[in-house]
Amino acid sequence: MQVAPGAFHFKGYLSIERQRQLADCCRELMDGDPPGYVPVVRGGGRMHVRMLCLGRHWNGKTYRYERSRTDHDQLAVPPLPAAFGDLARGVAAAAGMELDADICILNYYDRDGRMGLHRDQDETERSVAAGVPVVSISLGDTARFLFGGLRRRDPIDAVLLESGDAFVFGGAARLRYHGVSRILPATAPSELHIAGRYNLTLRRYDLA
Ligand code: SIN
């Protein structure tokens, strides 16, 4: 369903079996080598998520993408699994858009997890200006997702993102402010054996 020009919320996009496969994959990646970590950002604050970047690393100190984790442990960034690229392409197509993703930011929110209002603007200017969408996939506990406008002071809608939902913001919505105000603990489907929430955001760094 379209929630704003260029923004779509697809409830129940993923079957429970697909969610289970993806959740297993997220768990393995997050506890893998290199593992996810809690970034410390520019101002010195710790984020309220555990993060693992695939394809390219988002550096929380410089707000730039890079090939190794120079703000943390210098380790090389794991590749983007092909299945993640396929998933992103399918969701984007459902929204009438194209996405050939080369980055995934995988975030894990525990019951106290949250993310302040921000814009996704660290991909290249060309990619952002072309409105290449960001595709977001939610697994596990429900999140209260905040979706605002192009200016920080614009009105903000609260949207519940449940396990298996997909959300897309591209085109005219590409630079809208968004964030996660809270997680609703113990709302994950029991089949997933998740306490907390995984969110994957799939992006395109630059145009081809
Ligand atoms: C993000 O904005 O990067 C994450 C959004 C979410 O967790 O739903």
Ligand code: MN
């Ligand atoms: Mn974001």
